[in-house]
Amino acid sequence: xxxxxxxxxxxxxxxxxxxxxxxxxxxxxxxxxxxxxxxxxxxxxxxxxxxxxxxxxxxxxxxxxxxxxxxxxxxxxxxxxxxxxxxxxxxxxxxxxxxxxxxxxxxxxxxxxxxxxxxxxxxxxxxxxxxxxxxxxxxxxxxxxxxxxxxxxxxxxxxxxxxxxxxxxxxxxxxxxxxxxxxxxxxx
Amino acid sequence: xxxxxxxxxxxxxxxxxxxxxxxxxxxxxxxxxxxxxxxxxxxxxxxxxxxxxxxxxxxxxxxxxxxxxxxxxxxxxxxxxxxxxxxxxxxxxxxxxxxxxxxxxxxxxxxxxxxxxxxxxxxxxxxxxxxxxxxxxxxxxxxxxxxxxxxxxxxxxxxxxxxxxxxxxxxxxxxxxxxxxxxxxxxxxxxxxxxxxxxxxxxxxxxxxxxxxxxxxxxxxxxxxxxxxxxxxxxxxxxxxxxxxxxxxxxxxxxxxxxxxxxxxxxxxxxxxxxxxxxxxxxxxxx
Numbered sequence: 442x443x444x445x446x447x448x449x450x451x452x453x454x455x456x457x458x459x460x461x462x463x464x465x466x467x468x469x470x471x472x473x474x475x476x477x478x479x480x481x482x483x484x485x486x487x488x489x490x491x492x493x494x495x496x497x498x499x500x501x502x503x504x505x506x507x508x509x510x511x512x513x514x515x516x517x518x519x520x521x522x523x524x525x526x527x528x529x530x531x532x533x534x535x536x537x538x539x540x541x542x543x544x545x546x547x548x549x550x551x552x553x554x555x556x557x558x559x560x561x562x563x564x565x566x567x568x569x570x571x572x573x574x575x576x577x578x579x580x581x582x583x584x585x586x587x588x589x590x591x592x593x594x595x596x597x598x599x600x601x602x603x604x605x606x607x608x609x610x611x612x613x614x615x616x617x618x619x620x621x622x623x624x625x626x627x628x629x
Numbered sequence: 630x631x632x633x634x635x636x637x638x639x640x641x642x643x644x645x646x647x648x649x650x651x652x653x654x655x656x657x658x659x660x661x662x663x664x665x666x667x668x669x670x671x672x673x674x675x676x677x678x679x680x681x682x683x684x685x686x687x688x689x690x691x692x693x694x695x696x697x698x699x700x701x702x703x704x705x706x707x708x709x710x711x712x713x714x715x716x717x718x719x720x721x722x723x724x725x726x727x728x729x730x731x732x733x734x735x736x737x738x739x740x741x742x743x744x745x746x747x748x749x750x751x752x753x754x755x756x757x758x759x760x761x762x763x764x765x766x767x768x769x770x771x772x773x774x775x776x777x778x779x780x781x782x783x784x785x786x787x788x789x790x791x792x793x794x795x796x797x798x799x800x801x802x803x804x805x806x807x808x809x810x811x812x813x814x815x816x817x818x819x820x821x822x823x824x825x826x827x828x829x830x831x832x833x834x835x836x837x838x839x840x841x842x843x844x845x846x847x848x849x850x851x852x853x854x855x856x857x858x859x860x861x862x863x864x865x866x867x868x869x870x871x872x873x874x875x876x877x878x879x880x881x882x883x884x885x886x887x888x889x890x891x892x893x894x895x896x897x898x899x900x901x902x903x904x905x906x907x908x909x910x911x912x913x914x915x916x
Contacts (some may be wrong), residue, residue: 478818478834513827516674517818518782521847522792527785535677535684542679557826561675565687567668571638580825589828591865600902602643602863609665615736622734624680 452502453494466526467491473520473530483510484548487520487530502612506544511537512551553584566620569610574603632755633700633743634662635691637710637855638670643863644707644855646899651706651748653897657763657888660755660855663716664873665695666704671713674822680852685727686734693737702744704751706884709855711747712779712787718745736741747780747789748853748884749797756887765892767806769912773847774798774809774883775838777857778818785896792816798883802851805890806912812845814838821856824864834858839868843876850880850910857884864903879907 453464467488474486485493490510491566493501514534521529543545547555560580562570577594580586595602610616639649655662659839668691677684677704695703706709721728722741732739735861747756776795793816799809817838820831839861841848861868862880869875881889885898889909900907 442915445732478820480744482830513823513830514817515676515778515820515822517778519778519816519818520783522782529783535681538678539680553825554826555679558675558678562675562679562683565672569667570641571670571673573638573642577825584826590825592866596904597863598644600904602902604642604647608641610669615690616669619686619734621684623683623686624676 451497452476452505453497456494456533456536460529460532460536462529463507464491464528464533464538465492466528467495468526472523472525473528476519476523478517478519479515483513484508485510487514491528491530498549506537506541506546507548509548509550510534511541513547544610548563553586556580556583559583562620562624564607565595566617567613568607569613569616570608572607573603574605575607630702631661631663631700632751633665633698633703635665635668635671635694635695635703635705635710635714636669636913637707638801639707639709639855640857643859644831646902647855647882648857649708649857649897650653650882650888651704653893654752654756654884654887654891657891657893658756662704663698663700665691666698671710673709673713677713678822682731682734684713685709685717685720685731688701688714689721689731689739690735690737692718692741692743693735693739694800695743695803696740697737701742702746704746705746706748706751706853707856708780709748709775709856711745714745715787718743732851747787749780750789750799752883752887753797757801757804760887764805764890766890767912768802768847768886768890769809769910771810771846772802772807772814772849773812773842773845773878774851775857775861776816777854778816778821780853781816798851798853801820801883802886803884807849807851808887810845812841812847814841816840819857819860821854822861824856824860827869828864828867831860832867835864836868836871839865839876839878840872842878847866847878849907850878850881851886852880853883865905877905879903879905881907881909 474488480486505557516531782912790797820834888898
């Protein structure tokens with residue numbers, strides 16, 4: 442009997458269907474949590490997050506989507522590399538993040554992380570490439586972290602590491618269409 | 630044969646010295662490299678954190694543009710861009726349904742004909758075989774080669790170097806006279822994706838890397854990723870304040886290291902853009 446025939450309902454089943462990741466394969470060896478550089482900053486270390494999904498318990502599933510863990514994941518791929526069952530946890534976290542946004546469950550501690558990602562994508566949507574200076578300004582205002590790294594941006598400018606003007610690609614209209622067909626349908 | 634290059638956004642801004650050094654060594658070896666026409670951002674961490682289709686569509690547009698212009702081998706110096714392009718290629722090459730869906734989104738037929746090289750694969754293939762004859766000076770330094778995450782993981786997709794203890798950069802540096810060290814943080818994450826949103830976490834992660842390099846006696850850290858460089862070099866002040874000590878080990882791109890060994894000067898390699906001053910000791914000079 443294949444793994445897919447177990448626990449194929451609820452969040453666990455949804456994950457298999459959308460990503461092909463089989464959370465039920467996890468036997469809690471803990472290698473992911475041991476190798477994760479941010480385990481100790483997370484509310485649930487990766488192996489616990491997997492266990493919570495495995496239970497199929499609705500309350501725990503909601504806690505997963507409301508967790509800080511899914512936003513702290515750096516996608517450094519250490520857990521996936523070391524997992525004896527080859528469970529692709531970074532892809533799982535990508536999926537859980539998109540579900541968390543759709544359900545309005547973003548963890549309060551992760552608000553600035555989401556704001557940063559949005560500032561980054563807004564910059565690409567307009568010009569096709571990242572305009573670092575514009576993105577930094579956009580993020581600083583939306584997160585109100587105006588004085589964070591206050592000395593870094595001027596130093597970067599003096600070293601010629603930041604453009605004053607955005608670099609635009611030719612077909613920015615196509616980039617906008619790509620956004621409209623993907624993320625703009627879901628994330629406001 | 631013409632080789633395509635995907636610089637990615639960092640290499641036009643915060644990591645422009647990396648771009649300069651890639652071009653400089655390619656020129657020195659007579660390699661014809663051409664930017665993929667009208668390339669766009671790969672979407673980076675932000676895209677795959679928020680939307681799967683977008684995270685595949687942006688790299689697919691890049692790869693399709695390369696195909697259209699006959700660039701079937703593309704070097705991607707940024708390890709993060711390399712990871713996004715490789716992941717997209719892997720997913721689209723193995724899943725026809727996904728390939729069709731993404732082709733529709735990008736209004737072009739993704740063929741999967743492009744071979745993607747990271748910067749060290751590019752060096753190994755086109756530079757290393759002719760390197761010995763061109764070396765003008767050699768490093769007299771102990772160095773720590775820092776690979777970070779995305780150059781080596783996940784091995785299942787990248788099929789590149791050893792995931793836990795990679796050697797490819799060490800081998801190049803050995804050729805350049807340097808003494809590559811055994812150290813513990815070769816493939817640890819610097820915190821890249823959170824560099825602006827959670828600066829304190831990044832300083833902590835990058836701090837453990839710098840501290841271990843110092844502990845093992847490194848006189849320079851060699852990197853192949855603009856995110857790693859930004860965190861270890863530009864953020865050194867905040868790293869040092871987290872560590873409570875001043876560590877002034879410079880961070881050098883592998884392509885700058887090669888350029889230096891070829892005898893290129895600071896003006897060409899743009900060490901002046903670094904936050905931590907670069908000091909290299911010369912072992913031997915040949916004319």
